[in-house]
Amino acid sequence: MALLKSNKFIYCLGNISPSLGVLSTRNSSWWGGVQMGPPDPILGVSEAFKRDSNPKKMNLGVGAYRDDQGKPFVLSCVRKAEAIIAEKQLDKEYLAIGGLAEFNKSCAQLALGENSEVLKSGRNITVQTISGTGSLRIGANFLSRFHGGPRDVYLPKPSWGNHTPIFRDAGMQLKAYRYYDPSNCGFDFKGALDDISKIPEQSVIMLHACAHNPTGVDPRPEQWKEISELVKKRNLLVFFDMAYQGFASGDIDRDAWAVRYFIEQGHNVLLSQSFAKNMGLYGERVGGFTVVCKDAEEAKRVESQLKILIRPIYSNPPMNGARIAATILNSPDLRSLWLEEVHGMANRIIKMREQLVAGLKKEGSTHNWQHVIDQIGMFCFTGLKPGQVERLTGEFSVYMTKDGRISMAGVTSGNVGYLASAIHAVTK
Amino acid sequence: MSVFSEVPQAAPVAVFKLTQDFSNDQFPRKVNLGVGAYRTDEGQPWVLPVVKKVEKIIVQDDGLNHEYLPILGLPEFRSSASKIALGDVGAVQCLGGTGALKMGAEFLRRFYNGNNNTKTPVYVSAPTWENHNAVFTNAGFEDVRPYKYWDAEKRGLDLAGFLGDLESCPEHSIFVLHACAHNPTGTDPTQDQWMQIADVMMRRKLFVFFDSAYQGFASGSLEKDAWAVRYFVSMGFEMFCAQSFSKNFGLYNNLKRIMSQMEKIVRTTWSNPPSQGARIVAITLNSPELFSEWKDNVKTMADRVLLMRAQLKAKLQALGDTRDLGAHHGADRHVQLHRTEP
Numbered sequence: 001m002a003l004l005k006s007n008k009f010i011y012c013l014g015n016i017s018p019s020l021g022v023l024s025t026r027n028s029s030w031w032g033g034v035q036m037g038p039p040d041p042i043l044g045v046s047e048a049f050k051r052d053s054n055p056k057k058m059n060l061g062v063g064a065y066r067d068d069q070g071k072p073f074v075l076s077c078v079r080k081a082e083a084i085i086a087e088k089q090l091d092k093e094y095l096a097i098g099g100l101a102e103f104n105k106s107c108a109q110l111a112l113g114e115n116s117e118v119l120k121s122g123r124n125i126t127v128q129t130i131s132g133t134g135s136l137r138i139g140a141n142f143l144s145r146f147h148g149g150p151r152d153v154y155l156p157k158p159s160w161g162n163h164t165p166i167f168r169d170a171g172m173q174l175k176a177y178r179y180y181d182p183s184n185c186g187f188d189f190k191g192a193l194d195d196i197s198k199i200p201e202q203s204v205i206m207l208h209a210c211a212h213n214p215t216g217v218d219p220r221p222e223q224w225k226e227i228s229e230l231v232k233k234r235n236l237l238v239f240f241d242m243a244y245q246g247f248a249s250g251d252i253d254r255d256a257w258a259v260r261y262f263i264e265q266g267h268n269v270l271l272s273q274s275f276a277k278n279m280g281l282y283g284e285r286v287g288g289f290t291v292v293c294k295d296a297e298e299a300k301r302v303e304s305q306l307k308i309l310i311r312p313i314y315s316n317p318p319m320n321g322a323r324i325a326a327t328i329l330n331s332p333d334l335r336s337l338w339l340e341e342v343h344g345m346a347n348r349i350i351k352m353r354e355q356l357v358a359g360l361k362k363e364g365s366t367h368n369w370q371h372v373i374d375q376i377g378m379f380c381f382t383g384l385k386p387g388q389v390e391r392l393t394g395e396f397s398v399y400m401t402k403d404g405r406i407s408m409a410g411v412t413s414g415n416v417g418y419l420a421s422a423i424h425a426v427t428k
Numbered sequence: 429m430s431v432f433s434e435v436p437q438a439a440p441v442a443v444f445k446l447t448q449d450f451s452n453d454q455f456p457r458k459v460n461l462g463v464g465a466y467r468t469d470e471g472q473p474w475v476l477p478v479v480k481k482v483e484k485i486i487v488q489d490d491g492l493n494h495e496y497l498p499i500l501g502l503p504e505f506r507s508s509a510s511k512i513a514l515g516d517v518g519a520v521q522c523l524g525g526t527g528a529l530k531m532g533a534e535f536l537r538r539f540y541n542g543n544n545n546t547k548t549p550v551y552v553s554a555p556t557w558e559n560h561n562a563v564f565t566n567a568g569f570e571d572v573r574p575y576k577y578w579d580a581e582k583r584g585l586d587l588a589g590f591l592g593d594l595e596s597c598p599e600h601s602i603f604v605l606h607a608c609a610h611n612p613t614g615t616d617p618t619q620d621q622w623m624q625i626a627d628v629m630m631r632r633k634l635f636v637f638f639d640s641a642y643q644g645f646a647s648g649s650l651e652k653d654a655w656a657v658r659y660f661v662s663m664g665f666e667m668f669c670a671q672s673f674s675k676n677f678g679l680y681n682n683l684k685r686i687m688s689q690m691e692k693i694v695r696t697t698w699s700n701p702p703s704q705g706a707r708i709v710a711i712t713l714n715s716p717e718l719f720s721e722w723k724d725n726v727k728t729m730a731d732r733v734l735l736m737r738a739q740l741k742a743k744l745q746a747l748g749d750t751r752d753l754g755a756h757h758g759a760d761r762h763v764q765l766h767r768t769e770p
Binding site for chain 1: 434435436437438439440441444465473475479483484487493495499523524525526527530540541542543559562563565566666684685686688689696698699701702703704705
């Protein structure tokens with residue numbers, strides 16, 4: 001009797017469950033386990049800034065150049081190049097996987113110098129990339145697949161926030177070497193040499209070619225020379241990140257000095273270049289990745305593998321920005337104009353540094369702000385602590401990243417006084 | 429001793445090598461039937477008239493600059509581009525169709541079917557676009573397999589084989605479906621067949637990932653070519669769709685959490701997408717006149733391709749070739765030629 005009863009019970013359940021099954025498919029989600037990701041620390045600053053209604057607000061977050069009115073600056077050489085390109089009525093066919101050839105050639109020339117032996121012997125491979133990030137990612141993927149040495153990439157401490165996840169996502173591991181000295185807001189040369197001397201052979205070491213991000217602290221030429229010697233002794237693979245050529249000192253050759261010196265000294269480097277800042281082509285995503293090889297034959301092999309890497313990521317790069325950059329670099333008039341404009345941008349930054357320090361002195365600040373002037377490029381590592389940064393944002397609507405980094409590009413003659421008073425208020 | 433002395437020479441990417449060989453060929457009557465890029469009747473690339481128009485608008489707009497786009501892309505582009513395929517969904521602007529597939533693959537590897545479950549099978553059609561395999565493999569998936577699709581004998585869809593694979597595959601497998609104008613066979617399921625496919629996929633809890641590279645090209649109508657994708661959406665699938673011609677990755681179900689994770693993946697791959705193409709598309713799609721003109725341009729291309737199919741068939745028949753080449757859509761024609769034929 002009991003058995004019959006239970007049979008009936010199961011039978012009823014049997015009737016109900018199929019429809020429950022359908023319901024659960026429709027209502028359940030594949031993505032229930034997906035956590036909310038943290039906002040990007042740098043780009044998140046801009047978003048918070050946008051929401052702020054304070055008329056005196058300042059965005060010192062993202063490293064995008066602004067003119068003295070605080071407006072984005074489209075270079076004249078860029079507008080001229082765009083007009084030339086529009087005139088030509090070019091098509092929109094796919095570029096090669098490695099990008100626009102004229103761009104690649106002039107991109108490499110810009111970094112290595114016209115008389116570079118590397119270029120003459122054809123022992124570099126340079127591919128067009130999705131700006132600096134894309135370049136670093138391709139480099140990281142290349143290392144991950146082909147580098148026979150340790151998986152470790154040594155970054156300076158601190159480094160651009162995105163370096164770490166880029167290399168990690170590509171399967172590399174991250175380590176650090178001392179770089180910034182918080183006690184004087186300068187370069188910890190001894191610490192760097194000490195750490196570098198202990199890096200296992202054949203590891204990858206990342207160097208910022210100029211205008212170190214986020215600190216703005218660069219080694220002096222004599223210091224670069226010692227670093228080169230030590231890196232050679234340790235047999236390390238050098239990966240240069242050059243995102244600010246021209247932007248640091250205003251002189252493209254001076255800013256590329258370290259890269260060129262290392263190559264002359266025999267380092268076969270990897271190099272990432274970005275034209276986001278020095279040509280103002282941020283949203284067009286223009287960059288290059290170079291591998292300096294032993295000879296032209298090796299360069300061909302490496303090139304073939306880079307293409308295999310690139311193809312399943314985005315097939316081939318966008319053309320618009322590369323055409324603009326190539327046009328500028330290859331037309332003598334536009335190139336001269338560009339050099340002038342880069343010089344102009346760098347000079348405005350330098351002036352703002354001087355005015356900020358003068359302003360702080362005027363406010364009566366007794367701190368030593370010399371590092372603001374000594375540091376170079378778009379960024380200034382103020383030395384402000386997280387608590388002070390929070391106050392600057394919360395009380396004064398001055399937006400910057402938590403590490404105390406400010407983008408000098410966001411400073412104008414119109415707001416430098418306000419900035420000085422705000423910084424003084426949280427540091428006195 | 430070079431660090432890269434062991435780097436082997438890789439084989440060139442076939443379809444691009446083909447174009448190179450074509451360039452080098454001196455034969456006056458040479459024909460390039462390789463790369464999938466539209467050509468006019470003179471065999472020339474064609475910049476759509478509406479695109480030229482919009483580019484002029486952009487160049488003359490002094491208010492526009494070259495600033496970074498948001499990580500997920502130009503907002504006007506994201507909303508308008510995904511709408512024409514899927515209706516109102518969440519979208520991420522990517523680097524071409526490949527970039528869209530890549531972002532989708534990376535997201536799935538991290539978050540689908542558990543966390544970092546690289547063993548989840550990914551099924552791609554037999555045959556399929558040669559880059560599909562590499563996209564998913566490079567995203568970390570260990571098990572990329574073919575599903576039956578092309579029936580070489582009858583020169584059509586192997587529906588029984590396809591459905592069979594859907595029935596027998598592991599639950600939660602990912603399937604890459606071609607929304608229309610299947611590449612390379614040009615053979616699409618009928619609406620009825622799509623309904624059968626959707627049925628099995630829903631019942632067996634399989635993940636739908638559409639690759640929509642030719643919307644408008646297959647039939648000449650955007651709406652008609654979007655039918656399969658929209659049908660699956662209406663069935664309640666949570667799915668991905670990579671759109672290629674308008675360079676958009678459409679994600680059904682606009683979940684904030686998904687977008688926040690997408691941002692992280694984008695950030696370490698290219699930080700933020702290029703602006704020029706997105707602007708052109710957004711302006712075109714958001715202006716009723718330009719949108720209409722664009723649909724006409726697309727129909728022009730689709731019509732020419734359909735005409736060429738008909739003329740090729742007619743000429744072959746006139747030469748005595750009576751093979752039934754079947755009904756195919758879009759730009760691709762899977763013609764079986766033996767290697768010995770000239």
